[in-house]
Every structure is written in structure tokens, then in C-alpha cells.
Amino acid sequence: MKRFLILLCFTSFLLNTNAQTNLTPEQLWKLERVSGVGISTDEQYLIFSISTPNVDSNKSKRKLYAMATSGGESFEIPNTDSFLVDTKISSNKKFYAGVKNTKVMNVTGADMYPDLKKSNVYIFNSLNYRHWDTWEDGKFDHIFISPVVNGKPDLSKGNDILFNQPIDCPQKPFGGDEDYVWNPDGKHLVYVAKKKTGTEYALSTNTDLYEYDAESGVTRNLTEDNKGYDVNPAFNTNGQLAWLQMKREGYEADKQDIIITDGKTKINLTAKRDEIHVESFSWSKDGSLIYFIAPVSGTLQLFKVTNPLSTKADPVITQITKGDFDVSGIVGEAEGKLFLSRNDMNRATELYKLDPANGALIQLTHVNDAAYAKINKVRTERRFVTTTDKKQMLVWVIYPPGFDASKKYPTLLYCQGGPQSPLTQSYSFRWNFQLMASQGYIVVAPARRGMPGFGTEWNEQVSKDWGGQVIKDYLSAIDAVSKEPFVDKTRLGCVGASFGGFSVFALEGQHEGRFKTFISHDGVFDFKSMYGTTDEIFFENWEKGGPYWDKNNAVAKRSFDQSPSNFVDKWNTPILIIQGGRDYRVPIEQGQQAFQAAQLKGIKSRFLYIPDENHWVLSAQNAIVWQREFYKWLDETLK
Numbered sequence: 001m002k003r004f005l006i007l008l009c010f011t012s013f014l015l016n017t018n019a020q021t022n023l024t025p026e027q028l029w030k031l032e033r034v035s036g037v038g039i040s041t042d043e044q045y046l047i048f049s050i051s052t053p054n055v056d057s058n059k060s061k062r063k064l065y066a067m068a069t070s071g072g073e074s075f076e077i078p079n080t081d082s083f084l085v086d087t088k089i090s091s092n093k094k095f096y097a098g099v100k101n102t103k104v105m106n107v108t109g110a111d112m113y114p115d116l117k118k119s120n121v122y123i124f125n126s127l128n129y130r131h132w133d134t135w136e137d138g139k140f141d142h143i144f145i146s147p148v149v150n151g152k153p154d155l156s157k158g159n160d161i162l163f164n165q166p167i168d169c170p171q172k173p174f175g176g177d178e179d180y181v182w183n184p185d186g187k188h189l190v191y192v193a194k195k196k197t198g199t200e201y202a203l204s205t206n207t208d209l210y211e212y213d214a215e216s217g218v219t220r221n222l223t224e225d226n227k228g229y230d231v232n233p234a235f236n237t238n239g240q241l242a243w244l245q246m247k248r249e250g251y252e253a254d255k256q257d258i259i260i261t262d263g264k265t266k267i268n269l270t271a272k273r274d275e276i277h278v279e280s281f282s283w284s285k286d287g288s289l290i291y292f293i294a295p296v297s298g299t300l301q302l303f304k305v306t307n308p309l310s311t312k313a314d315p316v317i318t319q320i321t322k323g324d325f326d327v328s329g330i331v332g333e334a335e336g337k338l339f340l341s342r343n344d345m346n347r348a349t350e351l352y353k354l355d356p357a358n359g360a361l362i363q364l365t366h367v368n369d370a371a372y373a374k375i376n377k378v379r380t381e382r383r384f385v386t387t388t389d390k391k392q393m394l395v396w397v398i399y400p401p402g403f404d405a406s407k408k409y410p411t412l413l414y415c416q417g418g419p420q421s422p423l424t425q426s427y428s429f430r431w432n433f434q435l436m437a438s439q440g441y442i443v444v445a446p447a448r449r450g451m452p453g454f455g456t457e458w459n460e461q462v463s464k465d466w467g468g469q470v471i472k473d474y475l476s477a478i479d480a481v482s483k484e485p486f487v488d489k490t491r492l493g494c495v496g497a498s499f500g501g502f503s504v505f506a507l508e509g510q511h512e513g514r515f516k517t518f519i520s521h522d523g524v525f526d527f528k529s530m531y532g533t534t535d536e537i538f539f540e541n542w543e544k545g546g547p548y549w550d551k552n553n554a555v556a557k558r559s560f561d562q563s564p565s566n567f568v569d570k571w572n573t574p575i576l577i578i579q580g581g582r583d584y585r586v587p588i589e590q591g592q593q594a595f596q597a598a599q600l601k602g603i604k605s606r607f608l609y610i611p612d613e614n615h616w617v618l619s620a621q622n623a624i625v626w627q628r629e630f631y632k633w634l635d636e637t638l639k
Contacts, residue, residue, distance in 0.1 A: 020376045022401050022438035025627035027375060028429060029053050029620050032367045034349050036331030036341050037064070040083040043334035044069060047083050048351055050367055055620045069334045071353070071364050087177070089148055092186030095214045096146045096153030104164045105138035126198030131535045132173035133582040133614035141168045143180055143191055145214055161212050161219065162193065169193045171207065171231075181233050183241075187215050190222065190233045190241065202537045206249050209233050209241075222261075228254055232280070236287030238262075240309055244278060250538040253420030253463075255456055258290060262309050269305045269315045276303075276317070277422075277452035277459070282330040291320075291338065291356075293327055295422035295453030298382065298394045300326040302340065304356065320359045324380060326425045339364075343427040345398060346377045346434055376401035378437040380425070385446070385480040388472045394454075395477045396423065398433045398443040408488040410638050411442040413478045413515070415496030415503035419450040419462045419470070419543070430617055430626065431497065439631055440639075442487060446477035450499075464545040464555050466499075467562025471506055478514065490516070493638050495630075497521035497578075498586060498615065502564065505594060508575060509567030517637035519630060521578040522586045522615055525594040527563035533587045568597045574604040576633040578626070581611035606633060 021027075030053070037047040045066040053060045066083060067074040077083070088097045106112055107129075109121030122135060129136050144158040162169060169191050170179035180191035194207040209222040209230050223230040228246035235241055240262045246254035256278050258269040269290065270276045279300065281292035288310045292303050302321045308314060321327055328349060329341040338354040342361065351365040379399045384392045400409065414431070416423045423445055427434075436443050447454065449470045450462025462470045474494075482489050494515045496504050501523020508518050524530050528548050531540050541547070545555035575598050579591030591607065598605035608629050610622055617623045 020374055023375050023432075023435050024438075025435065025624050025631075026055075027371070028432060028435055028627075029055055029624060031348050031371055031429075033060075033429075034341070034351060034365055034367050036329055036339065036351055037080060038084050039069065039332030039334045039339060040066070041085055045083055046331065046334075046339055046351065046364065047077075047080055048074075048331070048365065053620045055624065058619050058621045060620075067364060069337070069339070069353070071362070074365070087182065089153070090182045090186040090189075090214065091184050093148050093151065094186060095182075095189075096148050096155075097180055097182065097189050098144055098146065098153065098155070098158070099141050099170065100144055101139050102142045102160065102164075103139050105136075105140075105166050107136055107138045111138065127202040127537065128198055128535070130584045132584055134173070134584075138166075140166055141170055141172070143169050143189070145189070145212075159217070161189070161191065161210075165195070166197050167193055167195055178232050178234075181235060183211075183235055184237060184239050188213055190235075192231050192233065199537075202535065203541070204249060205229050205246070205252055205538050207231060209243060229256075230259075234281070234283060236283040236307075237285075238287045238310075240287060240307070242281065242283065242290060244281070250542045251463075252536075252539055252542070253418070253452075253459070255452075255459075258292060258305065260290075260307065260309060265309060267308055267315070269308075270317065272315075273317055275453065275455045280330065282332075285333050291330055293330065295424055295451075297453065298396060298422075298447055299324060299424050300328060300422070300426075302327045302330070302338075302354070320356055321354070321361070322359065324382075324425055326427075328426075344425040345380050345396075345427065347372060348427045348429075376438065378434050379403060380433075383481070385477050387469075387476050389469065391458075393473055393477065394447040395481065396433075396443075396445040396447070397481060398437045398445065400437045400440050400442065403486075405486050407486060409440065409442045409486055410491035410493065410634075411444060411478075411481065411487045412436060412634075413474060413492065413494045413507075414443055414445040415474060415494065415500035415507075416445070416448070416451070417496065417498030417500045419466070419499035420452060420459055422451050422453050423447050424453075430623060435627070439634070441493075441634070442481075444477055444481045446473055448473035448477070463543050464559055465562075466502065466543065466559065467506055467564075471503070471510060474503060474507060475511075475514070482514075489514075491638050493517045493519070493634060495519040496523070498523065501586070504575075505564035506562075506567070508573060509564060509570040511573070515573055517634065518573060518575040519578070519633060520575065520591075520594065522580055522583050523577075523590065523594070524564075524586055525590045525597075526565040527560045528565075529589055529593070530586070533589060535584045565593065565597070568601065571598060571601055571603060574637045576606045576608065576629070578608040578629075579610070580613040580615060580617070581609065582614045585615050604637070 033051040035049045051060045051062045064077045065074040066077050109119030110117050142160045142162045146153045146158040189212045212219045227249035233243045242260045245259045248254045276294050279293045289306050305317045325344040331339040340352050341349045342352050343349045353362045381397045383395045452459050492515045501520040504518050504520035544559040546553040548560045577591050577595045595607040617626050
């Protein structure tokens with residue numbers, strides 16, 4: 001008997017140690033983050049990095065690893081020098097392209113008045129005085145060219161390509177190494193720049209590709225005829241250039257296509273496929289085709305397109321991968337196989353090997369396997385809902401672990417940001433669907449108007465009509481799913497950030513009693529003050545149709561009439577409002593005004609202010625406070 005009890009206790013111990021639990025914010029921030037770096041020059045190794053968050057130090061530690069492209073164990077490496085070619089050195093080993101931060105404008109009191117060094121003053125004569133999360137300080141990132149001596153750059157010598165202009169390359173705030181690339185001829189560097197300054201910069205999206213001749217010092221504009229975005233230049237081994245392009249100036253969410261040229265002929269590879277909006281791309285090793293990632297049916301998938309400059313035939317586009325997952329990045333190619341990053345709503349990014357011939361995927365990294373073995377999965381389901389204008393809209397429904405259809409569950413309507421960004425099988429470390437569902441909520445996530453992957457018309461129907469059909473789409477989604485007996489219609493919540501935060505503010509005044517609580521993060525509350533304080537005016541001009549003071553502009557008038565601030569008289573539901581102090585895209589007064597209105601109306605409300613965060617929440621401890629307050633609010637108002 002004693003022996004049996006010991007065995008029973010031991011078995012119980014094993015079951016407990018192996019038991020799965022629902023995902024928590026703390027577990028989410030223990031997950032390691034995998035990122036592909038490249039394929040070694042001999043095609044023998046996959047190079048990747050792992051970032052490990054440390055909540056106590058509030059920082060992340062990044063390490064580099066190598067793994068045989070055939071799979072197996074990985075090993076840590078100190079750097080990539082012996083594995084990857086330094087792409088910033090030209091192929092003829094004569095030139096090096098680097099970046100340095102250069103002071104080219106005087107904007108501070110100390111700049112203007114050297115005798116007042118302790119002054120804390122900024123003096124501006126034009127817009128673009130702040131961007132994303134940074135105030136203009138007169139310094140700009142400039143590419144410089146240095147000679148290479150004995151295989152290493154001689155940094156004591158160099159010339160700025162952009163000279164003393166107040167122009168950034170790489171582009172701020174998100175540009176990086178992809179903004180400049182050497183031609184295989186070893187003489188020409190192609191780089192991205194928006195050569196506009198001040199107020200003109202804030203009004204335009206017109207970036208161009210410039211080609212700099214390192215021998216003659218001559219620069220020429222390769223895309224002068226296009227007035228929208230031209231970004232991400234990349235050469236194949238034959239010297240043919242490809243890049244991503246949007247046509248219309250001022251429209252940051254225009255259809256994005258792949259353009260290729262051999263210097264004589266220029267071809268748009270994806271122009272004839274209306275539903276394709278290219279997120280990223282990579283040349284094949286032999287240059288005969290291009291692999292690219294695009295949203296399709298609520299996921300991100302890998303496609304290939306033939307290169308007509310090589311085949312002398314029309315471009316042929318083929319989808320390679322299919323499934324309820326996102327292909328989030330192309331790492332490289334080796335021995336006819338592709339290496340990709342992949343994730344879904346239950347798993348953070350891992351690296352995979354793909355056979356392009358049949359789309360078969362083999363997982364190579366297993367960084368978070370042990371963690372996920374202890375975490376319950378959620379079930380994701382596709383639904384199609386008929387909208388008020390008789391269209392079919394994809395809606396993701398995410399169910400709690402151990403979902404029981406005989407029970408009733410509180411349910412959250414999730415409002416996506418953008419406004420024109422795809423809602424896919426992404427894995428966020430903040431707006432995490434697995435985490436939301438793991439707290440006992442059903443999540444309803446509609447691919448409403450204004451999302452790429454469903455055609456240009458669908459994507460563009462949000463612009464200049466933020467308070468129109470898109471709001472009806474949200475209500476159609478929650479109403480359709482609420483018909484299910486397992487949805488508790490007395491416990492519906494609505495959450496979102498950015499454009500999703502605007503959507504929350506708008507629905508607070510229009511939901512007609514559907515929702516019991518709201519959460520808005522960095523949402524647009526008042527269109528007039530938003531127009532007067534945001535950093536990128538081109539966005540506001542396109543999305544609203546013009547400035548609020550243009551009384552003869554019927555489109556702009558309709559837009560500004562849709563501002564959530566105009567409907568506060570109908571607000572009556574508890575609301576949590578979150579605002580980043582360094583968010584200059586949706587500045588602080590948006591959250592302040594909404595909170596003040598709710599408080600003065602006597603509505604239960606809370607203001608979560610995060611002074612050091614921008615439009616996102618990036619530090620571990622701030623993020624966990626965010627998560628705890630998010631679910632605390634839902635516990636108070638919904639459960």
C-alpha cells in the first residue's frame with residue numbers, strides 16, 4: 001500500500017510538472033524572439049539571431065547563431081564575419097558604404113546663440129520639427145563612401161553622398177540597410193531618399209532611388225517619373241534592379257508593386273494582379289524569378305514571379321505556400337531551397353526550410369518548443385460575414401483554450417490599426433490573440449474595409465470615410481458572431497489601437513448598447529487637433545481629403561464631421577484610454593481629450609499614460625504593466 005501511495009504521488013508530480021497552463025503576460029515576455037539573418041556564402045549555414053527579453057533589467061540580450069542548412073543543432077557565433085559577405089563593401093573591393101549622423105542644421109538655442117549653452121530651446125521655421133518619436137535636433141543620417149584598403153574600409157577618408165542637405169538616408173524612422181545597395185558592377189550605389197525638406201517633407205511620400213557613381217561622383221535619379229514611394233532596391237547577380245513602388249504621392253497605403261529594370265526596359269511585375277500588395281521580396285539565386293510575400297485571405301503567403309527580362313515572356317505569378325499561418329520573412333536560398341520565418345496566432349516566429357517546387361515546409365529552429373509545450377493552444381476559425389452592402393467579409397474568431405460550446409463566454413471585438421494594414425495570423429507581443437483568448441474571451445477580428453489582400457477597392461474604401469462603411473463592418477462582424485449561443489451578449493467589449501483606437505472612440509458613440517466596455521490605445525479622438533499636431537501631414541490630407549479649413553471641400557467636410565469628438569454626447573460606456581507620451585503620429589492630446597470628455601460626463605474611465613513609449617510599447621516592464629491593466633480593466637467591467 002505504501003509503495004502504491006509513493007507511486008501515485010510520483011505520477012501526480014509528473015502530471016503537474018507537465019501540465020499545460022493558459023498563456024499569461026509574464027510567460028509571453030519570457031518567449032525568445034527569432035530572426036533570420038542570412039545564408040552563409042558557401043550555402044552551408046543558416047545564420048539567425050535570438051533576442052531574449054529580461055524583465056528585471058528591462059532590456060533584451062541578442063545572440064547570433066549558425067545552423068547547418070540541412071538542419072540539426074545550432075551553435076553560437078560571435079559575429080557574421082566568417083559566414084556572410086559584407087554587403088557594404090563593393091564587389092570589386094574598392095569602396096565601402098557606411099552611415100554617419102551629421103549635424104547640418106542649427107535648431108537649438110545653443111546652436112543659435114553660442115553664449116547661451118545652458119539654454120533649452122528649439123527654434124523651427126518649418127514643419128517636420130518632430131517625427132514618430134523624436135524632435136528634430138539638426139542631425140541627419142548620411143551615407144558616406146570610403147576606400148577599401150587591404151580588405152578593410154579606410155574610415156579616415158570619405159565623402160557624404162548627400163553632402164550637407166537636411167535629408168536622411170537610411171530613411172527615418174524605420175529605414176535600415178535595405179535603403180542602400182551596391183550594383184554587382186562594384187561602381188554604383190543605389191540608395192533611397194526623400195529629397196524634400198521641412199514642410200514639403202511632411203506633405204509628401206515621394207521617395208526616389210538615386211544611383212551614385214563612386215568613381216565619377218555623379219548622382220542620377222532613377223525614378224524621377226514616379227511621385228509615390230520607391231523603396232527597397234535589390235540587384236540580382238546579372239545587375240538587374242528590382243524595387244517596391246507605390247504610384248500616388250501622399251498615399252502611404254497605395255498598392256505596392258515590384259518593378260524591375262535592366263537599365264533600358266522597366267516592367268511592373270505585379271501590376272495586373274489587383275489583389276496583390278507586396279510586403280517584401282527577394283531575388284532567386286539565378287535571377288530568373290523573384291520570391292515575394294503578400295497578404296491573401298487573412299494570412300501572409302509566399303509567391304514567386306518570373307523575370308521577363310530573362311525569360312522574354314509575360315510575368316507569371318504563382319502562390320507557393322498555403323495555410324493558416326504567416327510567412328513573415330525571406331531569409332535566403334541555398335541549394336534550391338528557401339529559408340523563411342513563419343508564425344501563427346499560437347506560435348511566435350521560427351525558421352523553416354521550404355521546397356519551392358511543392359511548398360513543403362520543414363521547421364528548423366525550435367527555440368520556444370519547451371515553453372509552448374506548457375501553454376495551451378487556442379483555436380482559430382475563419383468565418384465569412386455578409387456586410388451591410390452585401391459583401392463577404394473574412395472574420396477571424398479565436399476561442400479560449402478548452403472551449404465548451406455549451407457555455408457562454410465574454411467576447412471582444414478587436415479593431416485593427418492601419419487603417420490599411422492586413423489582419424493576418426500574426427503573433428504580437430502586445431495585441432496577442434492567444435493571450436486575449438487565454439484569459440477566457442472569445443475574440444472577433446474582422447478583416448474590415450481598408451485591408452490589403454482583398455483587392456484595391458476593398459482596401460481603399462476606408463480612406464476619406466473613416467466613420468462610414470468600416471464602422472458598419474465592425475458591427476456586422478460582432479452582430480453575426482453574437483448570434484451564437486456561446487457568446488454572452490451581455491458581456492461584449494471592444495478594443496483596438498491606432499486606427500483601431502479611433503474605431504473604439506467612434507463605436508463608443510454609435511454602438512447603441514451593444515458593448516459593455518471599451519479600450520482604446522493611441523486612438524484618434526478629434527480630427528481637427530489631430531490634423532494640427534500629427535507629424536506626417538500627407539497622411540491626413542489623403543485620409544481626410546484635405547484640411548479642415550477648406551470650407552469648399554465637401555469630401556474634407558464629411559471627413560471632419562465624422563470625428564468621434566462630435567459624438568461624445570452619446571458616450572455612456574466605461575472606457576480605458578491608453579496613450580504614449582512620445583507618440584507624435586497620434587499625439588498625446590488625443591488621449592487626453594477623450595479621457596477628459598469621459599470624466600466630465602461621469603463615465604467610468606481610466607487613463608493609462610506611458611511617458612517614454614511611442615506609438616507602440618517596446619520595453620518589457622511597461623508592456624507587462626500594459627497587459628495587467630488591460631485585463632484588470634476587462635475584469636472590472638466585463639466579467
